[in-house]
Amino acid sequence: DAMVIQNPRYQVTQFGKPVTLSCSQTLNHNVMYWYQQKSSQAPKLLFHYYDKDFNNEADTPDNFQSRRPNTSFCFLDIRSPGLGDAAMYLCATSRGQVANTEAFFGQGTRLTVV
Amino acid sequence: AQKVTQAQTEISVVEKEDVTLDCVYETRDTTYYLFWYKQPPSGELVFLIRRNSFDEQNEISGRYSWNFQKSTSSFNFTITASQVVDSAVYFCALSEDMIKAAGNKLTFGGGTRVLVKP
Numbered sequence: 079d080a081m082v083i084q085n086p087r088y089q090v091t092q093f094g095k096p097v098t099l100s101c102s103q104t105l106n107h108n109v110m111y112w113y114q115q116k117s118s119q120a121p122k123l124l125f126h127y128y129d130k131d132f133n134n135e136a137d138t139p140d141n142f143q144s145r146r147p148n149t150s151f152c153f154l155d156i157r158s159p160g161l162g163d164a165a166m167y168l169c170a171t172s173r174g175q176v177a178n179t180e181a182f183f184g185q186g187t188r189l190t191v192v
Numbered sequence: 193a194q195k196v197t198q199a200q201t202e203i204s205v206v207e208k209e210d211v212t213l214d215c216v217y218e219t220r221d222t223t224y225y226l227f228w229y230k231q232p233p234s235g236e237l238v239f240l241i242r243r244n245s246f247d248e249q250n251e252i253s254g255r256y257s258w259n260f261q262k263s264t265s266s267f268n269f270t271i272t273a274s275q276v277v278d279s280a281v282y283f284c285a286l287s288e289d290m291i292k293a294a295g296n297k298l299t300f301g302g303g304t305r306v307l308v309k310p
Contacts, residue, residue, distance in 0.1 A: 111297075120283060120300035121237070166235060180227065181298060183237035 081105050084169050084184035091159050091191055099154040099187045101169030110152040111181065112144060113168040121168055127152060156189075164191045194219040196286050198301035205274050206309050213269045213304045215284030221245075226260065226267045227285040227298065237283070243267065274308045281305045 083102045091097040101110065109128050113121035125134045127146045141163070143155040156163055166188050170181040195218040205211050217226065228240040241251065243260050251258045255275075259268045271278050285298040 118303075120302050121298075122300075123297055126297065168235075168237065170237075180239040180242050181237075182239070183229075186235040188235070 082169055082171055082182050082184035084187050086187060087185060089187055089189050091189065093161065093191055094158045097156050097159055097189070099167050099189070101152045101184055102150050103171045105171055105173070105182060106149060107171035107173045109172045110146060111170040112152070112154050113170065115166040115168055159189070159191045161191050164189055194286050194288055194299045196284050196299055196301035198284055198304050200304045201302065202305040202307065204307045204309065207276060208273050211271050211274050211306060213282050213306070215267045215269065215301055217265050217267065217286045219286060219288055221288040225287045227287070228258070228269050229283045229285060231281040231283060231303070276308050276310055279306060279308045
């Protein structure tokens with residue numbers, strides 16, 4: 079059974095139209111992450127939550143926001159998608175505060191901007 | 193700053209051949225963690241192995257084996273007797289010791305696409 083679930087798997091949005099991607103987890107992990115993976119590139123961390131504490135990466139554009147209303151859910155909001163934001167968006171979770179626990183990834187949402 | 197380099201962008205082999213994926217990393221931390229993930233066409237990143245910087249023992253798991261050499265900052269991955277189902281993109285990743293901060297922030301290499309032909 080999937081433990082990190084991302085919906086939808088495929089999302090098409092119009093240039094400049096706000097879009098929200100969702101992620102849920104059944105692992106009860108403290109930490110949730112959003113990564114952006116452009117075609118043929120490595121995943122790049124956008125931000126993460128440790129419980130309710132939000133941690134933004136320094137180079138994440140302001141166009142990207144996130145919400146975590148409870149332990150199980152985390153949302154990625156793109157306020158004004160541009161063509162350059164077309165990518166696979168991966169949600170991940172991990173347990174605890176130390177770096178030696180592996181991250182569990184969802185199947186991703188592939189975003190197309192038209 | 194940390195960095196992970198996977199010099200091979202794509203490797204093509206015939207089924208049953210062995211394939212070795214190279215990974216070289218850079219970090220200033222003395223404590224860090226290395227990972228390998230597999231990304232099949234479905235998109236999900238599947239965890240394969242974690243190794244901490246103090247454990248240089250090589251590891252074998254079925255057809256998979258890993259060779260960690262701290263002296264050369266390398267963490268290479270070998271698939272023995274490859275199968276078509278091994279076709280995927282493989283990512284090497286690094287996480288520094290983050291006890292004082294939250295989470296497990298992974299820095300990924302560029303990935304190596306493995307194509308196993310029948």
